[in-house]
Amino acid sequence: MASSNIIFPMILALSSLIAGISKGQSTVPVVPGLSYSFYESSCPDLEFIIRGHLWGVLNNDITQAAGLLRLHFHDCFVQGCDASVLLDGSASGPSEQDAPPNLTLRAQAFKIIDDLQALVQSTCGPIVSCADIVALAARESVFLPNGPFYNIPLGRRDSLDFASRQDTLANLPPPTFNTTDLLNAFANKNLNVTDLVALSGGHTIGRANCASFTNRLYPKQDPTMDQTFANNLMLTCPTNTTDNSTNLDILSPNIFDNKYYVDLVNHQGLLTSDQDLFTDSRTRDIVTTFANDQNLFFQKFIDGMLKMGQLSVLTGTQGEIRTNCSVRNGDTLNLGSMVQVNQQKQMLSR
Numbered sequence: 001m002a003s004s005n006i007i008f009p010m011i012l013a014l015s016s017l018i019a020g021i022s023k024g025q026s027t028v029p030v031v032p033g034l035s036y037s038f039y040e041s042s043c044p045d046l047e048f049i050i051r052g053h054l055w056g057v058l059n060n061d062i063t064q065a066a067g068l069l070r071l072h073f074h075d076c077f078v079q080g081c082d083a084s085v086l087l088d089g090s091a092s093g094p095s096e097q098d099a100p101p102n103l104t105l106r107a108q109a110f111k112i113i114d115d116l117q118a119l120v121q122s123t124c125g126p127i128v129s130c131a132d133i134v135a136l137a138a139r140e141s142v143f144l145p146n147g148p149f150y151n152i153p154l155g156r157r158d159s160l161d162f163a164s165r166q167d168t169l170a171n172l173p174p175p176t177f178n179t180t181d182l183l184n185a186f187a188n189k190n191l192n193v194t195d196l197v198a199l200s201g202g203h204t205i206g207r208a209n210c211a212s213f214t215n216r217l218y219p220k221q222d223p224t225m226d227q228t229f230a231n232n233l234m235l236t237c238p239t240n241t242t243d244n245s246t247n248l249d250i251l252s253p254n255i256f257d258n259k260y261y262v263d264l265v266n267h268q269g270l271l272t273s274d275q276d277l278f279t280d281s282r283t284r285d286i287v288t289t290f291a292n293d294q295n296l297f298f299q300k301f302i303d304g305m306l307k308m309g310q311l312s313v314l315t316g317t318q319g320e321i322r323t324n325c326s327v328r329n330g331d332t333l334n335l336g337s338m339v340q341v342n343q344q345k346q347m348l349s350r
């Protein structure tokens with residue numbers, strides 16, 4: 001505890017320095033209703049609280065960063081960045097029993113978001129949305145494992161409805177997609193070829209289950225795969241039904257860097273959707289460029305995250321600010337009315 005009192009202000013100073021330097025670097029427009037200073041007066045310590053808590057969590061187990069980053073991606077791609085992914089009953093949310101195995105989000109990521117929300121709520125009251133907390137947690141999950149720091153616009157609100165299994169499957173690209181399929185899936189979200197390659201770089205951290213890539217091993221090995229890499233994967237997943245997992249980035253699995261692209265150039269990308277970005281002539285040069293220039297990757301990744309992080313957001317009086325990220329306010333013990341009073345207070349104080 002004593003050391004954290006010294007370290008946190010240092011990090012804050014460092015990151016505001018970096019934020020200051022990178023300010024104005026991204027040309028991605030801010031969606032109406034969101035703003036970089038949304039909680040500046042209503043919850044000035046918001047980012048500090050989130051970074052402080054995640055610093056502790058990730059210092060203890062850096063592999064949790066991947067779960068938090070992926071949670072934001074799944075939230076944004078299905079129905080917009082509205083925390084629908086967190087609701088009980090959502091096809092990828094906490095208590096969904098029949099979520100498809102290929103949508104495996106980490107249970108721990110949901111727990112971390114709940115903890116963050118409780119902390120924020122105890123300091124600022126129920127005024128910060130779960131969707132903003134997910135977005136901020138993803139941002140820290142890039143920065144803390146050595147990735148770039150960037151400011152994100154805030155002011156997202158939480159959905160009243162969850163995503164069905166059908167919506168979830170229709171909107172999240174499966175790992176068996178080739179580049180044509182991926183370009184289409186991303187174009188549906190107004191994300192272009194550079195965004196696709198840059199955002200796929202999220203796979204520089206984290207793990208995948210055998211089920212996500214055994215299509216490349218059995219019944220026949222994917223010819224684009226490096227043989228030693230394939231042999232090792234067959235040890236990890238001896239059959240097409242083995243329950244096991246491995247790192248997405250074989251070179252530096254817990255560091256947010258450009259090694260994912262080096263893997264692809266080396267034919268050591270894990271998923272079809274990863275390796276095909278190097279096979280396909282429309283994306284190959286972008287992969288090679290990122291493999292050679294980490295700063296450019298970081299810059300394009302930030303642009304992609306800012307675009308993805310603002311997909312179909314709810315703003316203003318749309319949706320609500322959940323007091324419990326897993327349930328709609330109306331479905332809790334009438335906590336909803338308390339939130340409305342607080343929201344009115346906040347509006348008045350602006």
Ligand code: HEM
Pocket residue numbers: 065066067069070073102104105106173174175176177182199200201202203205206207208209210211212248271273
């Ligand atoms: C391009 C389309 C994408 C596909 C097809 C895809 C697919 C997958 C799959 C199949 C897994 C492994 C799941 C498992 O087996 O448990 C995974 C993991 C992951 N994905 Fe993606 N993904 C895509 C884009 C993204 C984006 C845009 C991000 C974030 C910027 C992201 C971040 C992650 C992370 C961090 C993990 C590791 C999660 C963990 O360790 O818990 N992915 N992805």
Ligand SMILES: *[C@@H]1O[C@H](CO)[C@@H](O)[C@H](O)[C@H]1NC(C)=O
Pocket residue numbers: 100101102103168169172173174175
């Ligand atoms: C997930 O796997 C199921 C079979 O378990 C399959 O029907 C579905 O298309 C897959 N979806 C995604 C998004 O990977």
Ligand SMILES: *[C@@H]1O[C@H](CO)[C@@H](O)[C@H](O)[C@H]1NC(C)=O
Pocket residue numbers: 178179180181
């Ligand atoms: C990509 O996959 C689709 C099926 O999802 C297939 O129709 C198409 O031919 C594939 N494209 C390439 C270039 O392999």
Ligand SMILES: *[C@@H]1O[C@H](CO)[C@@H](O)[C@H](O)[C@H]1NC(C)=O
Pocket residue numbers: 028192193194195303304307
């Ligand atoms: C794609 O979007 C990025 C911003 O995310 C922009 O810099 C780039 O010019 C766009 N077009 C192409 C073809 O990459």
Ligand SMILES: *[C@@H]1O[C@H](CO)[C@@H](O)[C@H](O)[C@H]1NC(C)=O
Pocket residue numbers: 232235236237238242243244245
């Ligand atoms: C899981 O993977 C590890 C590492 O490759 C391997 O040693 C182990 O045998 C695998 N487990 C199963 C059940 O195949």
Ligand SMILES: *[C@@H]1O[C@H](CO)[C@@H](O)[C@H](O)[C@H]1NC(C)=O
Pocket residue numbers: 218219240241
């Ligand atoms: C595993 O392989 C067997 C035999 O090739 C096949 O019948 C089965 O559908 C495969 N299972 C999965 C989950 O891919």
Ligand SMILES: *[C@@H]1O[C@H](CO)[C@@H](O)[C@H](O)[C@H]1NC(C)=O
Pocket residue numbers: 088324325326327
């Ligand atoms: C939030 O809701 C979930 C699901 O209904 C419940 O299990 C959990 O205890 C609630 N959390 C708090 C802090 O009330």
